[in-house]
Amino acid sequence: MIIAIDAMGGDHAPDSNVLGGLEAAREWQDTEIILVGDESRIRALLTEIPSNLKIVHTTEIIEAEDEPVKAVRRKKDASMVVAGRMVKEGNAQAMISAGNTGALMTTGLLVVGRIKGIERPALAPMIPTIDDGGTLALDLGANMDAKPEHLAQYALMGSIYRDKVHGISNPRVGLLNVGTEANKGNELTKEAYPLLEALPINFVGNVEARDVLNGVCDVLVCDGFAGNIMLKSLEGTASAMFSLLKQQFSKSLKTKIGAALLMPELRGLKSKLDYKEHGGAPLLGLNGLVLKSHGSSDAGAIKHAVRQARIAISNQLVENISKEVIQ
Amino acid sequence: MIIAIDAMGGDHAPDSNVLGGLEAAREWQDTEIILVGDESRIRALLTEIPSNLKIVHTTEIIEAEDEPVKAVRRKKDASMVVAGRMVKEGNAQAMISAGNTGALMTTGLLVVGRIKGIERPALAPMIPTIDDGGTLALDLGANMDAKPEHLAQYALMGSIYRDKVHGISNPRVGLLNVGTEANKGNELTKEAYPLLEALPINFVGNVEARDVLNGVCDVLVCDGFAGNIMLKSLEGTASAMFSLLKQQFSKSLKTKIGAALLMPELRGLKSKLDYKEHGGAPLLGLNGLVLKSHGSSDAGAIKHAVRQARIAISNQLVENISKEVIQ
Numbered sequence: 001m002i003i004a005i006d007a008m009g010g011d012h013a014p015d016s017n018v019l020g021g022l023e024a025a026r027e028w029q030d031t032e033i034i035l036v037g038d039e040s041r042i043r044a045l046l047t048e049i050p051s052n053l054k055i056v057h058t059t060e061i062i063e064a065e066d067e068p069v070k071a072v073r074r075k076k077d078a079s080m081v082v083a084g085r086m087v088k089e090g091n092a093q094a095m096i097s098a099g100n101t102g103a104l105m106t107t108g109l110l111v112v113g114r115i116k117g118i119e120r121p122a123l124a125p126m127i128p129t130i131d132d133g134g135t136l137a138l139d140l141g142a143n144m145d146a147k148p149e150h151l152a153q154y155a156l157m158g159s160i161y162r163d164k165v166h167g168i169s170n171p172r173v174g175l176l177n178v179g180t181e182a183n184k185g186n187e188l189t190k191e192a193y194p195l196l197e198a199l200p201i202n203f204v205g206n207v208e209a210r211d212v213l214n215g216v217c218d219v220l221v222c223d224g225f226a227g228n229i230m231l232k233s234l235e236g237t238a239s240a241m242f243s244l245l246k247q248q249f250s251k252s253l254k255t256k257i258g259a260a261l262l263m264p265e266l267r268g269l270k271s272k273l274d275y276k277e278h279g280g281a282p283l284l285g286l287n288g289l290v291l292k293s294h295g296s297s298d299a300g301a302i303k304h305a306v307r308q309a310r311i312a313i314s315n316q317l318v319e320n321i322s323k324e325v326i327q
Numbered sequence: 328m329i330i331a332i333d334a335m336g337g338d339h340a341p342d343s344n345v346l347g348g349l350e351a352a353r354e355w356q357d358t359e360i361i362l363v364g365d366e367s368r369i370r371a372l373l374t375e376i377p378s379n380l381k382i383v384h385t386t387e388i389i390e391a392e393d394e395p396v397k398a399v400r401r402k403k404d405a406s407m408v409v410a411g412r413m414v415k416e417g418n419a420q421a422m423i424s425a426g427n428t429g430a431l432m433t434t435g436l437l438v439v440g441r442i443k444g445i446e447r448p449a450l451a452p453m454i455p456t457i458d459d460g461g462t463l464a465l466d467l468g469a470n471m472d473a474k475p476e477h478l479a480q481y482a483l484m485g486s487i488y489r490d491k492v493h494g495i496s497n498p499r500v501g502l503l504n505v506g507t508e509a510n511k512g513n514e515l516t517k518e519a520y521p522l523l524e525a526l527p528i529n530f531v532g533n534v535e536a537r538d539v540l541n542g543v544c545d546v547l548v549c550d551g552f553a554g555n556i557m558l559k560s561l562e563g564t565a566s567a568m569f570s571l572l573k574q575q576f577s578k579s580l581k582t583k584i585g586a587a588l589l590m591p592e593l594r595g596l597k598s599k600l601d602y603k604e605h606g607g608a609p610l611l612g613l614n615g616l617v618l619k620s621h622g623s624s625d626a627g628a629i630k631h632a633v634r635q636a637r638i639a640i641s642n643q644l645v646e647n648i649s650k651e652v653i654q
Contacts, residue, residue, distance in 0.1 A: 130567050141505065144513040178468065178555040186471040186552040209556045210563030225513040226556050228505040229536045233560035236537030240457050241568055248592035255592055261585030265575035
């Protein structure tokens with residue numbers, strides 16, 4: 001299989017992308033890794049080039065502050081766009097990018113293209129849960145205004161992803177809502193509920209935001225706006241709590257000693273709740289695999305995204321989604 | 328001034344309502360407290376009856392599991408409904424209830440009635456912030472599907488409340504959104520933005536959910552669905568973190584000692600982040616003051632709600648909202 005990596009995307013580009021790609025090429029000999037980006041900068045980071053590591057030279061870069069649609073349309077030789085074109089043309093089965101999220105979604109829509117029958121692709125990161133299982137939440141920001149049919153498609157795609165990529169058979173699919181009863185919610189969730197009930201999935205009903213971290217579902221369906229509010233609230237609360245803990249713990253000698261004794265546990269908790277450490281987020285609904293790695297990804301995160309892509313390709317994720325949608 | 332308390336609402340009714348009302352009557356001699364509910368049960372809890380404490384006997388109770396609209400329509404002699412009628416008829420300037428939230432909102436709409444020009448009343452609790460200032464968030468669940476004009480009314484009412492009740496002149500009003508730039512959001516927030524900009528308030532623009540706890544605004548405007556998702560995410564994350572901390576801290580003797588040294592600080596943090604401890608939530612937009620106390624309110628919380636009601640009445644909150652809306 002062939003996996004393209006946008007070498008120029010993310011906060012630590014090209015270093016983390018190149019080194020992550022190199023590690024992946026060493027580990028998985030059956031996989032061809034293609035680093036797409038500025039060849040001289042990429043070569044400068046490589047002490048050796050394994051036979052399954054290739055470079056495709058590009059001259060342009062989409063920056064974090066670029067306006068997505070404009071950038072994808074104008075920068076035809078940007079590393080991200082070229083990687084997308086490779087997926088579109090069948091020269092790669094997957095692409096990975098830690099670059100501008102909006103531009104990657106645009107690349108997905110305009111360059112890779114949608115699966116026939118899917119109206120809106122969805123960004124689907126894993127949200128950490130206290131039982132460590134995590135839940136795949138979608139959509140987390142690809143579309144701000146979803147219709148009930150979109151939520152139903154998210155549910156189906158998320159369910160297939162958890163099955164094919166994470167090996168969870170019959171994953172529990174929940175609908176993010178303000179109460180657990182079937183008649184709760186806004187117009188969108190009320191109309192989506194019966195559509196989700198009618199799907200060939202394990203729909204467990206409405207899920208309240210406060211229960212998400214308890215791991216009550218494997219897939220959490222939401223519109224991009226509500227999903228973003230949930231994720232950012234989670235992030236903000238965890239970060240506020242850590243800064244309050246820090247403040248409280250430096251109050252006296254007694255609390256400083258207590259905090260020192262607990263430091264490893266506190267650090268562990270912080271990384272446990274950090275959704276950025278939970279791998280790449282697929283853009284589901286595209287006619288090819290596109291994985292968004294977090295902007296702050298290091299080499300290990302990029303290698304982990306390659307691992308995810310390999311599993312998704314082996315288990316024919318895109319083909320399975322296509323088949324279910326067309327039925 | 329006269330303040331009616333629904334003596335039969337909440338998890339600890341009638342005890343906490345009666346004792347909270349008694350404490351309030353003792354503290355504020357200029358305020359008449361009316362306990363509305365089952366007279367014999369109320370009297371049984373009172374060792375003395377100050378001259379400014381009255382009882383209005385009612386025979387029915389709206390239960391937590393009652394369907395709101397049906398209950399308010401049918402139980403005409405329910406303590407909550409009778410208290411609402413007292414506000415409507417001018418026999419009380421405010422009512423306080425720790426009972427069924429949906430039923431209280433229905434009582435507000437059907438019994439007390441809206442201010443002319445306000446389409447949708449809003450539930451407006453305080454959300455804790457790490458700088459202790461807190462932010463008044465509205466709407467937190469009175470209406471699931473808001474229109475841009477509703478958000479503008481929430482902004483105006485919230486701004487007046489913070490000024491008149493909390494003494495914050497020119498309070499900073501933010502719009503809950505997925506990004507800080509003016510063009511971010513879903514259709515609702517994009518259309519609401521210019522309406523908020525045009526209001527005679529201190530509109531500070533879009534606020535991301537992760538910044539809310541940092542105290543970036545005094546009033547946070549949102550639709551009831553998104554607001555509920557935010558609040559429940561906050562609650563769920565804090566609660567998940569405390570259970571994870573507990574789990575980590577009992578791992579070894581070392582961590583147990585560390586945790587013991589930090590216990591008072593950890594407890595303080597828990598109550599700091601508990602929005603339930605931050606007073607009653609007004610239902611803004613009604614033609615009279617209605618305060619929702621949390622279901623788990625103790626006597627202290629009920630007394631605190633009386634304190635809030637007194638300030639709001641003294642500063643003519645309802646009259647000020649009416650005046651601004653009619654202009």
